[in-house]
Each structure stands twice: as structure tokens, then as C-alpha cells.
Amino acid sequence: MASADYVLEMNDISKQFPGVKALDAVSLRVRPGTVHALMGENGAGKSTLMKCLFGMYAPDAGSITLSGKAVSFSSSRDALDHGIAMIHQELQPIPYRSVMENVWLGRYPVRGFGPFKLVDHKKMLEDTRALFKELRMDIDPTTWVVNLSVSKIQSMEIAKAVSQRAKIIIMDEPTSSLTEHEVEHLFEIIGNLRREGVAIIYISHKMEEILRISDEVTIMRDGRGVGTYPSSELTTDLIIQRMVGRDMTQRFPPRENEPGEVVLRVEGLSSTEPRSFRDVSFDLRKGEILGVSGLVGAQRTELMEALFGLRGIAKGRIVIGQEEVRIRDPIKAIDRGMALLTEERRSTGIFPMLDVADNTLSASWKKYKRKTGLLDRGRAEKDVRRLVEALRVKTPSTRAFIQNLSGGNQQKVIVARWLLTSPDILILDEPTRGVDVGAKYEIYSIIADLAKRGKSIIMISSELPEVLGMSDRIMVMCEGRITGVLPGKRATQEEIMALSTQFM
Incomplete structure (x- = not known):
């Protein structure tokens, strides 16, 4: 029997794919006006459970009750019509359409009557401006999405979900591409939605976020529910233990690498693009992990893509070993013993x-x-x-x-x-984005082992604890320039942030 205390009840949901049971009798109960966190390692079944709720998958067994009434959604459109919205972990906007067309996709305002209805672009523009004003978002509704940064696209998707005036909003890793300021802004939006009685289902691997904003936490492991707990009774260590089923006494693996001679030297490198990196010089040593930090817009990714032959270089030198090289495409980079793990897994990775x-x-x-x-x-x-x-x-x-x-x-x-x-120089751009704590440790261990074996690593990360915990040296960028290089073992978050905002 459904309880009036809950806006959503998912009871004993099971889902099987060929060769794997993704969900095994999982239950989830969410109260109105609360933030309910959903946590678990990658592959625990969190996204699959939410896709069953959002009509993307049909559960093999179990029931869903919404505001006391049994429901069964045949599509995402059906779920939206019942007041459920979802911000997906993997952003999938329509790049060559405007922001406002993406926000109101499937819900365009129209004018005219009968067969003579046309999209009312004027009203769509007014509605989008009003929405962005309400949410205090500085995005041009008429610009094409392809021209936006990843963080702006993430903000646009948040605005789209809010515009649907849903009673339940699923947020799957909503802060993965946001700056610190944008994260704080999102939390303000979540606070307003909570006061309006909207229920938020919040999926994240960031423990600090979960403990700060959630009311309850449901933890999953291997397709099953471990339990639901009040956030006030949880700590980071308890969450990790229940997620992975074991204690994790170390967040980062022990390091045994010893940086040697310089294997890569970059001198006075400038981009062909006018507002990108300029006059950048640094070196990388054999067996070294060089962390690269900076805020969104620091041009970290653009610099590394230029080194890998994906972007134009106007001037400067790249020296590998003792030889100056010209890398005009990724094939040349791979032939020179380089590898690049890109920032956006879905669009440029898989x-x-x-x-x-x-x-x-x-x-x-x-x-x-x-x-x-x-x-x-x-x-x-x-x-x-x-x-x-x-x-x-x-x-x-x-x-x-x-x-x-x-x-x-x-x-x-x-x-x-x-x-x-078998690269000698491995560039990792946000290698643990959207990765759970257990898988993070595994990736950290791989990085540490590669460095121990003499491989040279450049690791871009927006997570300061990760940069501090893994780097031999930390190179900080701001608006396309290097503002400082810090020793990894003695650097602090405050020093990195100071250099990240040191405009030149």
C-alpha cells in the first residue's frame, strides 16, 4: 500500500540485460520537498534504476507509484507528462540548434490554428529569457549550443529540467562540468525547488556535496539496494564502506615513482585561436605526474589538444627528448609515443x-x-x-x-x-570525471604504476584533492597563461586557487 508520505515509491524493481542482471529487486522511496541522494559504485545500477523511472527502460519486475497512484511509463515523454524530469549524466544536446530550441525541445510554443500552426520564435525567446532571469543564468538564448562551453551546456540542461515544472527532478552527476561558483548557484536553485515541494533525486560521486545538500541517501551495490539512511547519520567513511563493501583506508595509492630527466619541453607555445593559450612554457620529466589545475576557461584542455595535434599552433617549440617536433595530427602524436584521454567521454572518447x-x-x-x-x-x-x-x-x-x-x-x-x-607520454584530461570512489582508486593506482615504470603523465583535473594527492608538481593556468608551478607535496588548495585567479 502506497504511503501519503512519499511522492515516489519504486518497489522491487528488477531489470536484466543480456549477460547481466542490472537491478535485483531494488526499492526507492522519496519524500516531496527533499533531496534524496542515490549513491553506489559505477555499475551499481543507479542510472538503470532512474532510466526505469524515466520511461527509457521497462522494468522486468516491480512497481512504481507516483503520489499514491500506480504508474507505468512507456516513454520519456510519458514520464515528463506525469511530472518527472531528468538531467542526464552524459549531455546530449542538439549542437547545431539554438539554446532556446534545446530548452523547449518537444514543447515549442506555437501560433496559428489547425494545420496552419507555426513555431512562435518570439514567444520562445521571451520565455527563455524569463527562465534564465529567474534562474540568474547568463546564457544567450539565440547562440548555437555548439559554441557553448561544457559548463554552460550543463547549466542549460538544468534550466531545461526546471522549466518543465516537474514534481520530481532526477539529477545525474549535475555538477560534473560546473565551476565552483556554478555549483553554488545550482545549490541555490535546488534550495528554491525544495521549498516549492519539488523532490530531487541526486546522483553524485562527490561525498562532500551529498552530505551537504541531501536529506536522505540510498546506497546501491551490484544491482541491489544496501539501505536508505538519514544524511545526518552518515560520514564519508561510512558511505564508502557501504558503497564498496569494504574499508578504504587510503584515498590515494602509495607513490614510488622517481622523476628523472626531461622528456618533453614546451617553449613559448601560442594558439592560432585568438582567445586561447599564449606564450606557454613548461617541461615534463620521465616518471613524473604533472598535475594541471585551473578554472573553466583556463585553456588547459586546448593546450593539451594542441600538443596532441588537434589544434593549431601559431608559434613556439615542442621538444621530445632532444628533438624538436611538429605534431600536426593525432597519428603523428601517437607515433611519437603520446596518448590523450579526452575530457568528454561520450562525444570524443567512446x-x-x-x-x-x-x-x-x-x-x-x-x-x-x-x-x-x-x-x-x-x-x-x-x-x-x-x-x-x-x-x-x-x-x-x-x-x-x-x-x-x-x-x-x-x-x-x-x-x-x-x-x-604503450605510450611514453600520457595526457589524461579529467580521468576520473563521473567515476565512483572505488574506480577512482583503481585509476589512481594505474597512474601511479605507470609513473613508477618511467612513463610521464600530464593529468588535468578540476578536483583539487585529486591534483594534490597525485601530482609531483602542479602547473596552474589562468586565461591561457601559466601563473605558477608548485611542488605537489607542499602545495595547498589556497595556493592553487590564488594562482587560478591571478589574471595577467
Whole structure:
């Protein structure tokens, strides 16, 4: 029997995909006007449970009750019509349409009558401006989404969910691409929604966020519910223990690397783009982890993409070893022993319609070519299985489509792809974004082990504890320039933030 205390009750939800039981009798109860956090390792079933709620998947068993009435959604449109909105972890806007068209997609205001109805662009613009004014968001409604930063797209998706005036809003990793200021703004919006009686289901791997804004926390593990707890009774250590089923006494692995001679030297590098990086100089040593920190807009990603041949260089020198090199495309970079794990996993990382094996092998096919010109698939598959096991990728098989894996397991596959190229210089752009605490530790361990074996790592991260915990040195950028380089062991968050805002 449904309880009047809950706006949502999901009872004994089960869902199975070929080779894997994603959900096994999971229950979730959410009160109106509260923030209910949903936590668990990657692959625990959080996103699958929410997709069952949002009409994207049909549960194999179980029931859903909304405001005391049993419901069954056949589509996301059906869920929206019943007052449920969702901000997805993997942003999927329509890039070559305007912001306002993305916000009101499927709900365009119209004018006229009968067969003569047309989209009312004037009203859509007015409504979007009014929405952004209400939410205090500084985004031009007429600009094309392709021209927005990732953080602005994330903000646009938040505005879109709020515009639907839903009674339940699912937020799946909503702060993964936001600046610190934008996170605070989101929390203000959540506070207003809570006061209006809206229920928020909040999925995040960031413990501090969860403990700060949530009222209750439901923890999942391996497709099952572990329990629901008042946030006031939880600590970071308790959450981790219940998520992973074991104590994690160390957040970062022990480090045994010893940086050696300089393997990469960058001198006076400037972009061909007018508002990007300029006059950048730094070096990277063998066996070193060089952390790169800075706020959104610091041009960290743009600099690393230029090193990898993805962006134009107007002037400056790149020296690998003792040789000055010109890297005009990624193939040249790979040939020079470089690898780049990109910031945006879905748009520039995975090939969603390919399986785990082909995603892993996509940068290494040449090494499996026989003298006859044919591929040695047996040797390739053996190497893929070895890496999948070593990185503990949760997948029913190497032939499973990568798009069916959780975000964290997709990230591990991309790491495996670049490890297979045996790089000497590995550039990691936000390597643990959207990854749970257990998988983070595994990725940290891989990075530490690579450095110990003499590989050189450049790691961009927006998480200051991660930069401080993993870096031998920390290079800080602000508006396209390097504002300082700090020793990793003695640096503080305050020093990094001061350099991150040191405009030149």
C-alpha cells in the first residue's frame, strides 16, 4: 500500500540485460520537498534504476507509484507528462540548434490554428529569457549550443529540467562540468525547488556535496539496494564502506615513482585561436605526474589538444627528448609515443556503436597486422581481455556494446585503449570525471604504476584533492597563461586557487 508520505515509491524493481542482471529487486522511496541522494559504485545500477523511472527502460519486475497512484511509463515523454524530469549524466544536446530550441525541445510554443500552426520564435525567446532571469543564468538564448562551453551546456540542461515544472527532478552527476561558483548557484536553485515541494533525486560521486545538500541517501551495490539512511547519520567513511563493501583506508595509492630527466619541453607555445593559450612554457620529466589545475576557461584542455595535434599552433617549440617536433595530427602524436584521454567521454572518447574490444583496439590496430596484411584477431583479443581484467572493467564480455556500460567502466576502457599503445607520454584530461570512489582508486593506482615504470603523465583535473594527492608538481593556468608551478607535496588548495585567479 502506497504511503501519503512519499511522492515516489519504486518497489522491487528488477531489470536484466543480456549477460547481466542490472537491478535485483531494488526499492526507492522519496519524500516531496527533499533531496534524496542515490549513491553506489559505477555499475551499481543507479542510472538503470532512474532510466526505469524515466520511461527509457521497462522494468522486468516491480512497481512504481507516483503520489499514491500506480504508474507505468512507456516513454520519456510519458514520464515528463506525469511530472518527472531528468538531467542526464552524459549531455546530449542538439549542437547545431539554438539554446532556446534545446530548452523547449518537444514543447515549442506555437501560433496559428489547425494545420496552419507555426513555431512562435518570439514567444520562445521571451520565455527563455524569463527562465534564465529567474534562474540568474547568463546564457544567450539565440547562440548555437555548439559554441557553448561544457559548463554552460550543463547549466542549460538544468534550466531545461526546471522549466518543465516537474514534481520530481532526477539529477545525474549535475555538477560534473560546473565551476565552483556554478555549483553554488545550482545549490541555490535546488534550495528554491525544495521549498516549492519539488523532490530531487541526486546522483553524485562527490561525498562532500551529498552530505551537504541531501536529506536522505540510498546506497546501491551490484544491482541491489544496501539501505536508505538519514544524511545526518552518515560520514564519508561510512558511505564508502557501504558503497564498496569494504574499508578504504587510503584515498590515494602509495607513490614510488622517481622523476628523472626531461622528456618533453614546451617553449613559448601560442594558439592560432585568438582567445586561447599564449606564450606557454613548461617541461615534463620521465616518471613524473604533472598535475594541471585551473578554472573553466583556463585553456588547459586546448593546450593539451594542441600538443596532441588537434589544434593549431601559431608559434613556439615542442621538444621530445632532444628533438624538436611538429605534431600536426593525432597519428603523428601517437607515433611519437603520446596518448590523450579526452575530457568528454561520450562525444570524443567512446565509439558508442562498437563493442568493448573494438573501442580498446581502435588506436592500436597497426600492431596486430600480420605480414599478409590480415589482422591477428586472436592476439588482439588476448590483449584486450588482459587489460579488461587488470582494470576490472564490469562487462558481460568484450563483445558487449560500450554504450551499455556505466560511465566509469567506459572510462576504464578508454584508459585501456591508450595503455595498449604503450605510450611514453600520457595526457589524461579529467580521468576520473563521473567515476565512483572505488574506480577512482583503481585509476589512481594505474597512474601511479605507470609513473613508477618511467612513463610521464600530464593529468588535468578540476578536483583539487585529486591534483594534490597525485601530482609531483602542479602547473596552474589562468586565461591561457601559466601563473605558477608548485611542488605537489607542499602545495595547498589556497595556493592553487590564488594562482587560478591571478589574471595577467
